[in-house]
Amino acid sequence: MRRLLTALALAIVGAVMLAGLAGLPRPGDPAAPVHTHVAAHIVAHGVEDTGSRNLVTAVLLAYRAYDTFGEVVVIFAALAAVMVVLAPAAAPPPGKTAPPPSPAPAVAPSPVVGFVIRLLAPFIAAFAALVLWHGEALPGGGFQAGVILGALLVLLSVVMGRGLEQPLVPAAAARWLQAAGPLAFAAAMLIGLAGAGAVLGLPAEPAWGRHAVLLLLELGIGLGGAAIILGLYLQMRGH
Amino acid sequence: MEHLLPLAAALPLVAAALLPAVAWRRPDAAWGWAVAVGAGLLGIVGLLLRRLLQDGPFSYAVGGWAPPWGIELRFDALSAFSLGIALVGVAVLVFSGRYAQAAVPPQRRAWYYSLLLVNLGGLVGFACAADLFNLFVCMELVSVSSYALVAAGGGRIAALAAFKYLVAGAVSSLLVLFAVGILHALTGSLNMADVALRLADVEARGPVLLALGALTAGFMVKAALFPLHLWLPDAHASAPSPVSAVLSALVVKLGVLGLARVLPLFAGLDWLVLAPLHEGLAWLGAIAIVAGALAALLQEDLKLMLAYSTVSNIGYIVLGLGLATPLAMTGGLVHVFYHALIKATLFLAAGAIIHQAGFRTLRDLRGVGRAMPWTGVALSLGVLAIVGLPPTAGFLGKWYLLLGALEAGRPGFAVALLAGALLIFVYYLRILNAFYFRAPLREQILAVREAPLSMLLPVMALALLCLLGGLFGSGPVALAALAAARLAGGG
């Protein structure tokens, strides 16, 4: 009965949404406002303004860099959130004995898997570097590279049996790496203030300045993202 | 000087990311770092506010990209709520020093402070956003940190409440994002002023109505407006007390501020009549006032009582927005600011009492007022303020709302308002009665000691602001009137 009511309510929601959306411009219509206003400006001036041929990167790291700054802080907040929820509480809740933090199940992966992953690791790392380096010119960028690198670190942790006690990246260094994204943006804010007269602006001088700032941001996002993915994995692995 | 606007949000956000690294070797440094950042934020907001009062609203184009190509930040009368955010933020951070030692496990503490800073930074960013997507990003910063902070203290109810809060919050965020997508598809822009301008030329009515509906529904959930408040009581009551203060005083205001930001987008459409929406909001507000107060009356748990009181007070604010007369909106917006101070006082004082006594229901806490005289005074001041007795801070908002209801020719709403105030009076009388005039049920209560200075100071400071707020209320009222005029005038 409850399910029926839910389904009925959803049918109404769906009908309302359909009725509303039917009035939108046809998707793909080149004359739609989506293409004629801000996007048109970015397509026309993006390369010249930012020096990045990939316009998505231009939007992410230049025009809307402030949003991307918020985004890297959100990823950091996800790590902080998981830590604050899962880090062991010293005192067990009254009336309930908390189980001791169970050691990670020592399932030894097959030697074949271990060997293959170790063999592939340098290539995966190189691919991550390529994706990061070419974020300005090809589809890709810091986030994608960070995910690839993070996945690699997680894979290696699994294969090498590294847990919280003995992490792949030393814990003290990991804390700084996890802050790499917001730190890179903080640096870019100061550089912009000094070089372009606006927070997060791209400096006009020297000629390579813009590329350096974009690369710095990509690096911060990539390394920070990877470190956070590894941190999330390590924290959840214990459970 | 002009660059302070983007830095106001950036300072706490970057500091939050650095905090676990800084506190890695010296865990004690976390508290000092967080308090210093909070003080810095208060300083920046003070400077921004001074500029607002001298020169009027001002904007900042981040990265030097002129709007609408880039992101615009704008500090206007509505953004002045940042002062409330910074004040409550500093008080909560200072208060957390001793409280977190008992309530937050040591391995979680650095992350706890970090999340508090993320929360404050997101709130300030939200208050200053002039771009729809930036608004969404800041809202998510606040949301993610809030969900997690609820569960920071541990405990089964807290984890469940946090999950419930997360699901409700995530769905409402999606509604807002969906509406932003529609508005972008209709106008090709994300800058709010630009969207408002270009929306006036849009002929298709369906998508506009859908966007308006999704935004209203999304922000209503965020504001915990009755009947969409079900996630609030458990989350606010089971969180650590400083977190409850932030959630109840600041985070629910996000929904109200969000509504006040996006409704003017639709004001330029001559075919769109907002009156039914306003009418609906006013009714929901009035129902929330009475229902929230009634629910609070039935609670035994001190913090649950305060949580339901928030539902009731959000009702006041939304009633003000719904009545849509200048006086009523002024009252609602003034109450946004003052309710933040008052509710923070109440939650922190309650936190101090629960921390010292170890009990949290009214029965168990009987007689605690005599054992903790200073905290008791602060709590009583907060109570007087939330009831709305002159000359406290709570009086102004309700007074203007009352005038506004009469101005709009809706005496019925005025009655609901007064009935709500009366109910609030009754349930806070219950608190005072239990704390001062009943014989203790538990003998431990007699041995309870006054809260330590680092907890007492922020509570007393906030209580003093509650008391004086009414006497020096002309500034906030003038700002709220400005914001209300902009809301009513549209654009």
Add this chain to the structure above:
Amino acid sequence: MDGGWQHLDYFAFVALFCIGLYVVLAKSNLVKKLLGLNIMETSVFAFIVTSGMVDGGTAPVVGPGIDAPFASPLPHALILTGIVVAVSITALALALIVEIKRQCGTIEADELKGAE
């Protein structure tokens, strides 16, 4: 502007959205609720990216030999941010589910209600 087949993409979005919402509302298992939430998120992302596409367009990467029309770069950037937010929320929700399982021994909403 007459609805119909031209808006087929948007219809798919609405269907996905409703499926996700149904899972969130009707399923009792918390992991399933989280999956429903993810379906909803994906549907909104798909909607916004769809609104930025253009007939015969390519990815907005300018270079020699690549001609306009380009799909609007703005929705892509927005949705990259949106995806990151969604991932963050999913990570936190999973952590909460782990904690709930540890504290209460179950992750079925029906049983949790009885346990309180």
